[in-house]
Amino acid sequence: MAEKPRLKLPKEAKKGEVIEIKTLMPHTMESGQRKDKDGKTIPRKIINKFTAEFNGKPVFSANLDPAIAANPYMQFYAKVDASGTFKFTWTDDDGTVITAEEKITVG
Amino acid sequence: MRQLSRRAALALSASGAALTIVGWNEGAFATAKEAADDIAKFTGGKTAEKAKISIELPEIAENGNTVPLSVAVDAPMTAENYVSEILVVADGNPRPGVATFHFSSMSGKAEASTRIRLATTQNIIVVAKTSKGEFFTGQKQVKVTIGGCGG
Numbered sequence: 001m002a003e004k005p006r007l008k009l010p011k012e013a014k015k016g017e018v019i020e021i022k023t024l025m026p027h028t029m030e031s032g033q034r035k036d037k038d039g040k041t042i043p044r045k046i047i048n049k050f051t052a053e054f055n056g057k058p059v060f061s062a063n064l065d066p067a068i069a070a071n072p073y074m075q076f077y078a079k080v081d082a083s084g085t086f087k088f089t090w091t092d093d094d095g096t097v098i099t100a101e102e103k104i105t106v107g
Numbered sequence: 108m109r110q111l112s113r114r115a116a117l118a119l120s121a122s123g124a125a126l127t128i129v130g131w132n133e134g135a136f137a138t139a140k141e142a143a144d145d146i147a148k149f150t151g152g153k154t155a156e157k158a159k160i161s162i163e164l165p166e167i168a169e170n171g172n173t174v175p176l177s178v179a180v181d182a183p184m185t186a187e188n189y190v191s192e193i194l195v196v197a198d199g200n201p202r203p204g205v206a207t208f209h210f211s212s213m214s215g216k217a218e219a220s221t222r223i224r225l226a227t228t229q230n231i232i233v234v235a236k237t238s239k240g241e242f243f244t245g246q247k248q249v250k251v252t253i254g255g256c257g258g
Contacts, residue, residue, distance in 0.1 A: 018215030031224070033201050059213045062221075065204035067197055069173040069222040076208075079184070079215035 003027075005090065005100050012105045013080050021052065021060075024073045025090050025098070031066035047072050049091040055084035080106050139230075142196045142203035146234055149194045149207075150242045160233050160245030163220075171225040171251040176205075179218035180235045180243060184210070190217035192236045199229025212238075225251045 003026035013019050025047060032044025044066060051061040060076045078086070083106045090098045146155075163177035180190045189212045195205040208219045217235065232246040 031201075054213060057213060058209070058211050060211070060219070061209040062219070063207040063209075065202065065206060067200050067202070067205040067224050069224050073220075073222050075177075075220035077214055077216040077218060079213055 005088065005098065007088065007100055007102050009086065009102055010104065012107065015081055015106055016079065017106075018077050018079045019104070020075065020077055021086070022073070022075045023050070023052075023088055023100075024071055025050075026071050027090075027092075029066065029068060029070045029072060033066065045093050047090045047092055049089075050074055051089045052076065052078070053087045053089075054078055054080065055082070056087075059086075080104060082106050139198045142198040142232060145196050145203050146194065146232065146244075149192075149234055149236070153240075153242055155234050155242035155244035157244055159243040160235060162231060162233055162245055162247040164231060164247050164249050167250045167252065168225060169252045171227070173222045174225050174249065174251075175220065176223050176231065177218070177220040178208070178233050179216070182217055182235075182237060182243075184212055184214055184217060186212040187238075189214070189238050190235050191238045193217065193219065194234045194236075195223075196232050196234075197223070197225060197229055198232065199227045200224070201226060205231070225249055227251055 006024040008022040010019055027047050029047065030042055030045040034042045036042055046064060046066055048064055050064065052059045059078045062074060064072060083104065086102045088100045159181045161179045165174065168174040178193055178195060182190050190210050193208040196203040197205050205223055206221065210217055228250045230246050230248050234242060234244045236242055
């Protein structure tokens with residue numbers, strides 16, 4: 001869980017522009033459906049929630065089920081009207097919360 | 108679950124893998140009914156109109172462990188009327204839930220992409236809810252080749 005998420009979004013945008021944001025969090029997303037070599041079920045451990053905020057306001061979020069592939073990838077959009085900071089949050093089943101921030105200049 | 112690790116999948120012959128899957132998780136696969144139940148919970152029993160939804164998925168997914176999925180709703184995203192939620196369910200996985208996307212008027216577009224796991228050939232059903240309480244739906248079938256050489 002110490003791995004860092006990857007973020008891809010523009011550094012600059014025009015006022016009112018709809019920008020594309022891509023994120024990827026390295027994580028096994030253990031589904032809880034697999035069994036180990038002794039036949040015991042490997043417990044579920046996934047990122048169950050992802051959120052994106054801009055200047056403290058919600059832009060996009062997702063509740064994720066075990067059907068999301070390993071290294072959960074999210075691509076979505078945001079309409080930016082002013083410069084500010086995006087904050088991204090990933091929540092693990094074990095309660096771990098990972099955050100990342102990225103600034104954008106809107107002119 | 109058919110999400111065998113690549114190692115496990117390679118260790119088994121194709122027919123052996125199929126037998127293992129059946130014996131392993133019999134009755135654990137979601138039925139279309141469970142998916143329908145999830146949708147009914149999401150819509151509160153309202154009928155969703157078959158319109159406005161586009162779903163991008165490969166027709167044939169060689170590796171069910173990571174299948175690219177894009178969903179989009181052809182609807183305005185204004186403060187007064189926007190797509191607030193999109194539910195994605197799969198009717199052939201052990202459980203139907205895939206994801207629920209939440210949007211705001213700041214989202215700009217009612218569109219999201221991710222990568223999903225598919226246990227077998229099945230339908231992906233998408234239901235969108237607008238801030239005005241309207242529901243739209245669409246679905247698409249994906250053929251999944253498990254443990255194939257393409258993984």
